[in-house]
Amino acid sequence: MSSDLAARRAAVLGPNVPTFYETPVHLVKGDGVWVWDADGRKYLDCYNNVPHVGHCHPHVVSAIAAQAAQLNTHTRYLHAGIVEYCERLTAKFQTQLDQVIMVCSGSEANDIALRMAQAVTGKTGIIATDNTYHGNTMAVSQLSSRKPPIGGYADHIRRIPAPDTLRPVGGTADDQAAAFARELQTAIDDLEASGHGFSGFLFCPTFANEGLPDLPQNFMKPAEQVVKAAGGLLIADEVQPGFGRGGETWWGHEWLGLSPDVVTLGKPMANGHPVAAVVARRAVMAEFRNAFGYFNTFGGNPVSCAAAAATLDVIEQDNLVDHAKNVGAVFLRELHSMDHPSIASRRGRGLFFALELETDGAADEALAAHVVEYARNHGLLMGRSGRNRNILKLRPPMPFSNENVAMACDILQAAFKA
Template sequence: MNLIERRKRLLGRHVTTFYDDPFAPVRGEGVWLFDADGRRYLDCYNNVPHVGHCHPRVVDAIARQAATLNVHTRYVHDGVVEYGERLTAKFGHGLASLIMVNSGSEANDVALRMAQAVTGKTGIIGTDNTYHGNTAAVSQLNATKVPVGGYGDHVRQVPAPDNLHPVGGSRAEQAEAFCAGIETAIAELEASGHGVGALIICPYFANEGFPTLERGFLDRAIAAVRKAGGLIISDEVQPGFGRLGSHWWGHERLDFAPDIVTLGKPMANGHPVAAVVTRPEVLEAFQDVFKYFNTFGGNPVSAAAAMATLEVIEDEKLVKNARDVGAYALEQLQGLSGKYDVIADVRGAGLFFGVELMQGDEPASDLALRMVNEMRQRGVLLSTVGRFDNALKIRPPCVFSRQNTDLLVSVMDDAFAAVLK
């Protein structure tokens, strides 16, 4: 029995493998992954190794701390305090307290409970094409699979913004139409007795296909939620830590003030670390209502990994790199749009961008999947995203360079030529 069959037998046949020919890397370095034959692949997808695969400073920090001490957080250790102070200094809006956890799913689960504790209300609003994790609570928000028994009566999903199919029929009307969806959800939750506990949103609308939105896009929707007594949760698991180039956090880019921010994937460059950042009074209310303890959240090794990652982002100026290389990448990819009619839109921010494909008036979902597999065979790894999975999703480590971009665009050009012939 080969590795793939053993994997299916052990983990289940539906476990994701991304490609028709599953990829099995054995080593990583910077923006590269290597297979057992030594062939290297340009990683244009993984945002977990935010500062590059196996960054030596992060590896060294983990090894040194693991060789010294690792305990749970009921013992006092300066590592988590020092890291938390450095991290929260990156936030405004009074977001000066945090809880350390192990994954974005846990972070969002805790954030929802914080909103319940503060408001006394259970209603949650998200979009109709989102993902916020896999705990029982946050799986109620996921658009791809309906929970057993259907969505809870306390959950409302509003139409997500979109570039090619904007809510309200036009890009100019989209913010107002999105707000109207929020207001409808608020009215329904209040009529049902749940009330509005929180609006949870990715400020980049990453899983929705990262539409191009102006600063202030959410202002009216947020005002409506706050008027109803709800809190605003900004899920920064994908856009956070400078990936968007212009700011450290996605909510800064859209110019709104969240009550709670959730962090995860890239926080410690692959070590399982996540956090919930909020105002002190929100944390206090949560701790008054819920007895919460996390064995591994904020342990010394995790704190060391996260601190090293934060320092690398600062020292290597990776936010600026994301801005500069991302702008160059968009320019180069836009050059392909005149060559291939199937490219309907090229968009993004920093090192989080993509190419949406259409065939006539129909989303080119099958073509996008063929492109992903063709590029994998040619040594470039990416994926798809969006309501119809018809957009190529490009989200590389933040050490990505112009040279890497040139390779990406060259391979994409060749892949389009191959799949369209």
Template sequence: MAETFEARRARLMGPNVPTFYRNPVHIVRGQGVCLWDAAGKRYLDCYNNVAHVGHCHPRVVEAIAAQAAVLNTHTRYHHDLVLDYIERLTATLGHGISQAIMVCTGSEANDLALRMAQAATGKTGIIATDNTYHGNTAAVSQLSTRRPPIGGRAPHVRLVPSPETLAPLGGSAEAQPAAFAAHVARAIDELEAAGFGFSGLMLCPVFANEGLPAVGPGFLDPTVAVVRRAGGLILCDEVQPGFGRVGSHFWGHDWLGFAPDVVTVGKPMANGHPVAACLARPDVMAAFREAFGYFNTFGGNPVSAAACLATLDVIEDEGLQAQAAATSAYLLERMRALRHGRIVNVRGVGMFFGLEFGGDGAGDFAADLVEDMVARGFLLNRIGRGGATLKIRPPMVFGRAEADLLADALQAALDAA
């Protein structure tokens, strides 16, 4: 009997390698907002933020191929492109953030951010929310809540309750900002009392993995005041919301209205080429460079830098941030018109959307709906506590026509549920 694809995968990659969907999709080709499987079926991609400017964008593909034919080496030699890119990227940032370390994954970038906070403060205590994900190195997996670390969470880590939409901290949306800040203040006191001290707070400015709760500009102000009084750093994970995805602003932290000390970026910055970066103010970077010897063989290589530059060009030339704002408003309107007895909340920030379900077995209902949508040719997923929220996060080239296709399919799937 011929070996199945699943059996071959397990034989070569080991057990329990994550895949999306009960019947994993075997993707062989992508273009723009669409993906095709091995049987030729086309899917509308409503989920992949990695292909930020669309799958296989010809300008990014051309930049990668052209640079690979000329030079690809590392930053222990001088080359221009990495410097050109850091200048372009930091020009989009304020708050004194003007320097960067180029790496290959968001996990690496967040790992560096933790070490920057340690170097700048001389302390080790770190805080994140209790329903998040910041990567899978040994250090950042201590913050990620998908699976508990072997041996338990490290004693220098504190996880605080994440903001919520249906059950907000403090009992109301109005009380939630102060309540979140109070939890952070309590965690800081615990870390100081335990002798670790407080180095920083790491968060995603739209709380994407927490389920995209209904927070808005100013939400973090009380927390920022608490962190500043304690002398800690704010480490802002922009891997998901960055590069114009929130529509109104290029960066999620500018939308939420706070000044980070360190910003990490990854997935979308080179449209799928494996690139990430940790950006910081010069004083924070200097502290890190003094405390740690760090070099990344592939980080900042010329091919990656060319892909990054081309991606920025496409975002600007095609007006994708403005398109995200317009598409967001339209799709949010269509989603709010969806009808089903289990829908309890619809929310969105730019090209992020959450459709939350309630009642017993809400997570199972959302899981079944995801599978139905895949069968109909639409790729999305679920997130939040209990997995009861559909997470929709398409490439930035997703437009009004695609929004109509998605909304119509969602209503059809809800009618059939």
């Protein structure tokens, strides 16, 4: 059945539409941290951050159903749902981040953030790291390292070396923050000399797609100073680290002690319902609204806002930020206890973890692929990341328990032994 479905999928969706694993998983059901395939096999989900408060959480499902049965339309009519949700959301941020645009995906949110930077500065140059991903629109795909754009990267884009645990920018861990800021300054100077000018720096506060490098809390301070001194916008992409995944704070930039001008949100925001947002300083929002006529048909509709509000309810009521901190500490301790000569680095923050694999000093993509496939075949879903795809990525739903940790680590240890 699954092979027939894969063939039909390829026929109707076209080539190169990716699936995970050598044998794709045909999922039919989810509940909490578990998913089931079409053959009734149960998997522990250690990868998906979209069902942030757990697959098919009954409170979120109920909120979606109730609002869908009452009203769903766009935001050119007054509706209390979007106002009440955005008031709750901005209360989670520093006071200067107090206005919101609701959209449907992180890609849309980051696209808007780039236009905000243009509106505020009157310039077009944007900087990101050279091993990142910020979405799929024409604008933000220029920043991503997965596949170069047709015709090469646009002339107004600069990409600086991503921070790294094993091979730090500048050569040493102690110098990495300063070296990263120097690379940023060089890129800014180049943009100014080119005539494009510098409008902003877009980054993920955990550098998730860069491989979740182990960085000190003050790492981004020199870079923030460089951006602010140059008059550009500091844009924090919280699509992966946001909503408490880091376990100590609601936001990754908050853990770093930063004061961004714009924050973008997405994946975990409504537990699987397509909801995303841009949160900005009032002055930034005014410049954007004056420069661009922007409207999003589905962004902020009543059903989406009900889903997002219900997700906030669960995070707050179940104290999931502290839960992520506590369970994450147990998980990281267990990962450090694993014994295999190719585990070059174990790192994590809250419920986000990375194991970097190297053999004889070189990235071991083959071993990473083996571990992921072994885990899938033994009831654990996980992924891999990094420049060389040799970094195991574990990012489970937030209700993950200590018992789930024990099961995940047993399977991982068996994968390395195999």
